[in-house]
Amino acid sequence: MAGTAAIGHQDTFFSILCEAFPQSNIQITGVNGSTIIKQEYFSDIKNHINDFYSIARPLTLNRQLTLSVRADRYKDEDEVGRMLDGIISMAGSNYKGARKRELEDNEEKRLLRTLLYADSMEMHIYAVLLAEKLKKEMALERVVCVIECRYGETDDMKNLIKRYRKTSPQDICESVEEGRIILCKYIPDARETIKDQCNEYFQGVQMLISEKFGYVPQIYIGAMVRQAEEYRFSLNAALTTKRAVGEIRSGGRRAHNIFYAEDYLVEYTFYNTDQETLEHFLGAYAEKLRKEPELVKTAKILLENGMNISHASKYGYVHRNTMMLHVRKLCGLLKIDPMNYDGDKFLLMLICEYFAAYDTQIAPC
Numbered sequence: 001m002a003g004t005a006a007i008g009h010q011d012t013f014f015s016i017l018c019e020a021f022p023q024s025n026i027q028i029t030g031v032n033g034s035t036i037i038k039q040e041y042f043s044d045i046k047n048h049i050n051d052f053y054s055i056a057r058p059l060t061l062n063r064q065l066t067l068s069v070r071a072d073r074y075k076d077e078d079e080v081g082r083m084l085d086g087i088i089s090m091a092g093s094n095y096k097g098a099r100k101r102e103l104e105d106n107e108e109k110r111l112l113r114t115l116l117y118a119d120s121m122e123m124h125i126y127a128v129l130l131a132e133k134l135k136k137e138m139a140l141e142r143v144v145c146v147i148e149c150r151y152g153e154t155d156d157m158k159n160l161i162k163r164y165r166k167t168s169p170q171d172i173c174e175s176v177e178e179g180r181i182i183l184c185k186y187i188p189d190a191r192e193t194i195k196d197q198c199n200e201y202f203q204g205v206q207m208l209i210s211e212k213f214g215y216v217p218q219i220y221i222g223a224m225v226r227q228a229e230e231y232r233f234s235l236n237a238a239l240t241t242k243r244a245v246g247e248i249r250s251g252g253r254r255a256h257n258i259f260y261a262e263d264y265l266v267e268y269t270f271y272n273t274d275q276e277t278l279e280h281f282l283g284a285y286a287e288k289l290r291k292e293p294e295l296v297k298t299a300k301i302l303l304e305n306g307m308n309i310s311h312a313s314k315y316g317y318v319h320r321n322t323m324m325l326h327v328r329k330l331c332g333l334l335k336i337d338p339m340n341y342d343g344d345k346f347l348l349m350l351i352c353e354y355f356a357a358y359d360t361q362i363a364p365c
Contacts, residue, residue, distance in 0.1 A: 014039075017067070020087055025068040028059070042068065053077045055084055058110070058117045060176070107134055109174040112182055115231040116144075124228045139226070140170055141187040143194050144234035146220040146242065147205075151179045153213060160208055166201050184231065187224060193306035194224060195260050202258050218257045220245075223342035233343065237261040244268035266349040275358065282354045288333055289351070295333065298326040299352055307339055 017026050018039050025045060027038040045052055045068055054068045055077070067084055074080050107130060114127040131138045149157045154175040161183065162173050172184035187197055198221065206216050222238035225231050244264040270278070289296050297316070301323075305311040313323035331337055334351075336344040 016087055017065075020083065021067060021069055023070065023073070025066075027066045029064050029066070030062055036063070042070075053080050055081055056120065056122060057084060057088060058113045058123070059088070060113060062117075064117060108172060109176070111136065112172055112174045112184070113176060115172075115184070115228060116176070116182070116235050118228065118232070127228045136170060136172060138228055141224055141226055142170075142172070142184045142231075142234075143187055143198065143224050144222045144231055144238055145183045145185055145198075145202075146222075146235070146238045147181040147183060148218045148220075149179060149181060149209075150213070150215075154178050154181060157181060157209060157213065157217075160212060161205055164205060164208060166204055182235070184225075185221075191308065193308075194221060194262070196306065199258065206257065216257050218242075219259065221258070221260045223261055223346070225342075226340075230343075237265060237342075240265060240268065262345075262349075265346060266353055270350060270353045270357070278350075278354055278358070282351055285334055285347075285351045286354060289355070292329075292333065295326060295330045296352070296355060298323070298330055299348055302327065302338075303345075303349055303352065307345060 014026070014028070014037055023041050025038070025040050025042055027040075028036045030036055042052075045054075051071055052068050053071050053074065054066065056067075057065045059065055065084075065088075067080070069080055071077075111127060111130040111134060114123060114130060118124050118127055128138050147157070147161070154177075158173060158175045158181050161167060161181065167173065168186040170186040173181065175181050185198060185201070187194060189197060202219050202221075206219070210216050220238040220241045222234035222236070222241070223230075225234045238261060241259050241261045241264045244267070245259050247268065298312075301312045301316040302309075305315055309323050309327060310320060313320040316323065318326075327339065331339070334348075336347060338345040338348045
């Protein structure tokens with residue numbers, strides 16, 4: 001049995017947890033899984049896992065709490081969960097490691113934090129249950145967006161966006177830290193590009209903010225998501241886009257201070273990765289396509305037309321049914337589905353960029 005780390009006695013929130021669950025393992029970890037503070041009462045839980053209740057709760061975007069207690073000391077796991085949630089709600093404002101001192105956040109903020117932080121099946125289920133309670137349909141397509149704002153204005157700006165008449169009840173909009181708002185924007189038609197559906201909305205948001213706060217905020221827009229586990233990927237895409245904007249000459253893409261991942265990520269990733277690494281990840285796909293130049297052409301036309309088959313067929317001067325046939329063949333050959341998953345679309349864009357840069361045996365994509 002190990003004792004509580006010394007720092008634990010200086011942290012009111014952690015001390016309350018230790019008093020409430022004296023014979024338990026309590027651990028608070030950071031976003032990379034590193035331990036920030038812990039109490040370890042049991043050293044052999046892994047060998048007796050059925051004898052324990054283990055519960056995880058997100059605290060902030062960068063903090064997660066895990067509690068393990070002996071099952072025979074409590075009525076059921078729900079009892080432990082209710083006790084833990086009560087402590088988080090009552091003592092949360094004293095938690096030293098939180099970016100936001102008040103952890104008695106509304107449930108929409110808790111939902112957003114869970115979606116962005118979840119790294120286990122239990123956490124994904126917890127997110128789905130929270131969404132159901134808030135009447136947010138998790139099966140709907142959304143895109144995670146980062147809206148930058150000045151310190152001290154975050155909550156006011158968030159509330160302004162929520163009240164905007166074009167903000168959907170299915171949007172999830174919250175501030176997870178000062179100076180940054182996260183908006184999970186509902187995408188009503190997955191067949192249309194994110195840009196086509198969102199540009200007018202975000203220009204309207206910028207106009208509202210400009211009128212009230214006197215400046216136009218920068219907005220970074222990630223990838224489309226369809227499942228709870230994809231929200232973190234979309235957030236990372238938006239944040240990577242922010243870094244890319246500072247390193248890539250954006251030209252016309254910088255209009256209105258609205259930046260889309262699809263305009264930056266491929267170029268940023270491709271030119272910040274050495275050729276050997278690119279060949280390692282993309283070479284096998286290139287080999288499959290080398291004997292299918294028509295499919296490379298199909299991929300290019302499809303990407304240039306926002307994955308819209310009707311537009312692509314008109315642009316390529318082929319019948320729509322022929323285009324659909326080529327697309328199915330392309331997806332089957334590469335074992336990807338770029339029509340429905342942004343991760344696969346991103347991969348297809350990289351493959352085309354790879355051809356254009358390195359593969360001399362086939363016409364550039």
